[in-house]
Amino acid sequence: MAVIFERTKGLTEVETHYCPGCTHGIIHRLVGEAMVELGILDNAIGVAPVGCSVFAYEYFNCDMHEAAHGRAPAVATGIKRVHPDNFVFTYQGDGDLASIGTAEIVHAAHRGEKISTIFVNNAIYGMTGGQMAPTTLIGQKTTTSPQGRTVEHSGMPIRMSELLATIDGAKFVERVAVNTPGNIRKAKRAIIEAFKVQLEGKGFGIVEVLSTCPTNWGMTAPESMKWLADNMIPYYPLGNFRRPEEAE
Amino acid sequence: MAKGRVEFKEDICKGCELCTTVCPVDIIFMDKTRINKKGYHPATVVEMDKCIGCANCAMVCPDLVITVERF
Ligand SMILES: Cc1ncc(C[n+]2csc(CCOP(=O)(O)OP(=O)(O)O)c2C)c(N)n1
Ligand code: SF4
Ligand code: SF4
Ligand code: SF4
Numbered sequence: 611m612a613v614i615f616e617r618t619k620g621l622t623e624v625e626t627h628y629c630p631g632c633t634h635g636i637i638h639r640l641v642g643e644a645m646v647e648l649g650i651l652d653n654a655i656g657v658a659p660v661g662c663s664v665f666a667y668e669y670f671n672c673d674m675h676e677a678a679h680g681r682a683p684a685v686a687t688g689i690k691r692v693h694p695d696n697f698v699f700t701y702q703g704d705g706d707l708a709s710i711g712t713a714e715i716v717h718a719a720h721r722g723e724k725i726s727t728i729f730v731n732n733a734i735y736g737m738t739g740g741q742m743a744p745t746t747l748i749g750q751k752t753t754t755s756p757q758g759r760t761v762e763h764s765g766m767p768i769r770m771s772e773l774l775a776t777i778d779g780a781k782f783v784e785r786v787a788v789n790t791p792g793n794i795r796k797a798k799r800a801i802i803e804a805f806k807v808q809l810e811g812k813g814f815g816i817v818e819v820l821s822t823c824p825t826n827w828g829m830t831a832p833e834s835m836k837w838l839a840d841n842m843i844p845y846y847p848l849g850n851f852r853r854p855e856e857a858e
Numbered sequence: 859m860a861k862g863r864v865e866f867k868e869d870i871c872k873g874c875e876l877c878t879t880v881c882p883v884d885i886i887f888m889d890k891t892r893i894n895k896k897g898y899h900p901a902t903v904v905e906m907d908k909c910i911g912c913a914n915c916a917m918v919c920p921d922l923v924i925t926v927e928r929f
């Protein structure tokens with residue numbers, strides 16, 4: 611008899627405040643497991659965002675810092691430059707990273723900061739009650755697009771991984787999803803690979819994780835997993851956009 | 859077929875039902891007869907001897923409720 615799955619030491623024992631079925635919890639676990647498997651937990655400093663994951667500093671079992679909305683990559687830049695031997699990561703939502711914090715993420719990648727970013731794309735502003743995000747899909751109903759998002763009013767949803775993959779300083783860019791056990795396993799492999807890019811001193815790495823928001827999508831958790839697969843993945847294709855060898 | 863055993867830390871289950879959708883042998887159910895201290899019907903396993911220890915349930919659980927053993 612062998613235990614093949616148990617709670618990772620990468621997370622504290624604190625019970626999260628996330629809604630039932632919210633996949634932030636899965637992504638937290640993957641980041642925690644990745645840090646444990648790479649043996650970097652005691653050396654890691656995370657930067658939490660503003661958004662539903664604002665309390666991430668209570669959940670990750672490593673040193674944590676809180677940043678103002680969208681500013682996590684700037685805060686992480688400062689931390690990494692002062693503590694170059696520490697492993698530094700940001701954890702950010704799509705409102706945080708792709709809206710108010712677009713300048714910070716683009717320039718952190720552009721400068722080739724040796725940090726890692728976990729970008730949780732749930733196509734909505736969760737914390738504030740379900741407003742439209744830059745990543746909200748065409749036709750998707752939110753509190754600020756009650757008839758559904760239109761191209762004419764708000765443009766097409768922004769694809770951050772594709773955008774960041776055009777930047778020389780971004781050495782690892784991959785989009786994953788956490789809607790099935792298989793995709794969750796793949797997501798963990800990508801997170802480990804992104805973290806290694808930093809540990810090997812190669813530069814900036816980001817993993818975009820397609821995630822759910824059952825509460826503001828107005829669905830059950832199982833329905834949300836299906837909605838992600840049927841609507842998000844076709845527009846936000848999964849896969850690797852950049853690796854260090856290609857980035858040279 | 860491998861044999862497994864799962865343990866649910868029932869008090870921290872949020873009743874999201876995700877684990878029930880991924881079990882290949884369909885042995886996880888929401889226990890509608892009980893309410894845990896968070897106020898949810900907790901997920902529970904019936905016919906544990908059918909568990910194959912695949913860990914699919916633990917993989918999708920956002921709240922780390924489940925421990926999986928294989929033998
Ligand atoms: C400077 C500033 N502007 C706006 C807000 C309000 N606000 C809080 S969270 C948030 C968006 C969060 O959405 P996202 O980053 O997608 O994270 P989620 O909650 O969906 O995980 C906004 C606009 C704020 N806290 N600070
Ligand atoms: S509001 Fe949405 S993103 Fe925030 S915890 Fe609830 S389900 Fe998750
Ligand atoms: S380990 Fe696999 S077979 Fe056992 S309860 Fe979980 S999902 Fe079902
Ligand atoms: S996935 Fe986890 S939280 Fe959701 S019902 Fe199953 S055990 Fe409970």
